[in-house]
Amino acid sequence: MRVLVVTAVPAERDAVTRALGPGPGDIDVIAAGVGPAAAAAGTATALALASATRPYALVISAGIGGGFHPVAPLASLVVADAIVAADLGAETPDGYLPVTALGFGAVEHLPPASLVRAVAGATGALTGTVLTVSTVTGSAARAAELRGRHAYAAAEAMEGFGVAEAAALHGVPVMEIRAVSNAVGPRDRAAWRIGDALDALAGAFGKLVPVLERWDEDDDH
Numbered sequence: 001m002r003v004l005v006v007t008a009v010p011a012e013r014d015a016v017t018r019a020l021g022p023g024p025g026d027i028d029v030i031a032a033g034v035g036p037a038a039a040a041a042g043t044a045t046a047l048a049l050a051s052a053t054r055p056y057a058l059v060i061s062a063g064i065g066g067g068f069h070p071v072a073p074l075a076s077l078v079v080a081d082a083i084v085a086a087d088l089g090a091e092t093p094d095g096y097l098p099v100t101a102l103g104f105g106a107v108e109h110l111p112p113a114s115l116v117r118a119v120a121g122a123t124g125a126l127t128g129t130v131l132t133v134s135t136v137t138g139s140a141a142r143a144a145e146l147r148g149r150h151a152y153a154a155a156e157a158m159e160g161f162g163v164a165e166a167a168a169l170h171g172v173p174v175m176e177i178r179a180v181s182n183a184v185g186p187r188d189r190a191a192w193r194i195g196d197a198l199d200a201l202a203g204a205f206g207k208l209v210p211v212l213e214r215w216d217e218d219d220d221h
Contacts, residue, residue: 001057002050003212005029005205006043006163012063015198019205027209028056036085036132036162043166051170058115058212059167059174062205064197065130065157066137067180068147074183075196077125077204078155080176081116083109085161086131086146086153096149109164111175112220118211119175123204128154130176132161136187143185156184177204 003026007013013031020027032042043059050056061083072078085107089098098107120127129152137143137156147153160176167174181197182188 001026001212001215002054003027003058003060004043004046004050004056005060005062006039006046006159007031007063008034008039008159009063011198012201015202016062016205019202020209027212032159032163035134035158036165039159039162040166043163044169047166047170047172055170056172059163059172061157061160061163061174061176062201063157063159063178064181064194064201065155065178066182066184067155068143068153069183069185071128072126072154072180074180074191074193075200076180077123077200078130078178078180079116079120079123079125079127080111080130080155080160080178081113081127082129082152083111083160083164083174083176084129084131084150084153086133086150086156087135088161106165106168107161109161109168109174112173112215114220115173115175115211115215118215119177119204119208122207122211123177125177125204126154128152130154130160130178131156133158137184138187140185146184155180177201179204
């Protein structure tokens with residue numbers, strides 16, 4: 001099974017490739033850029049280029065991100081059971097409306113349930129909703145507002161939904177793995193643990209290959 005792993009920045013890409021080592025040759029890792037638009041463009045391009053020769057069977061959005069306290073502590077791993085666009089919609093006098101309530105598009109993609117369970121079991125990750133935002137949360141009020149709208153939110157990042165949209169366009173299943181580098185809420189750079197999160201991300205991918213080799217997409221049909 002050929003797998004495409006999409007990260008945002010080179011440090012995340014390098015953590016994944018360090019864990020994978022010189023093989024296997026069926027997993028390609030790219031750094032597509034920061035944010036949902038760059039992630040979608042990079043993923044779609046890679047999928048299109050591969051489709052003519054040897055298509056990908058799975059796309060993984062991977063990297064570090066914020067964890068919602070106390071669900072996802074620093075340096076923990078989160079595997080998304082739902083990939084959700086948290087700020088794709090409209091503000092109204094009565095509150096936020098997702099774009100689906102306006103009659104457009106989608107705001108959620110669901111990774112294969114059997115794969116989510118298998119990856120979480122192999123890596124020790126927790127499962128939950130991973131929110132995609134275009135603006136990183138920087139206040140307690142915003143964190144509380146997001147948790148109020150997304151009761152099962154475990155982590156926040158900036159690329160998962162973009163990767164998932166591109167994967168859906170090509171009919172390829174998608175999943176998201178995040179290592180928690182900071183708490184969602186007030187920005188306190190002194191408390192960030194980026195190095196530990198990158199190590200956790202590498203550790204997860206070190207355990208991932210056997211899971212991918214065993215996974216059968218038909219289990220979810």
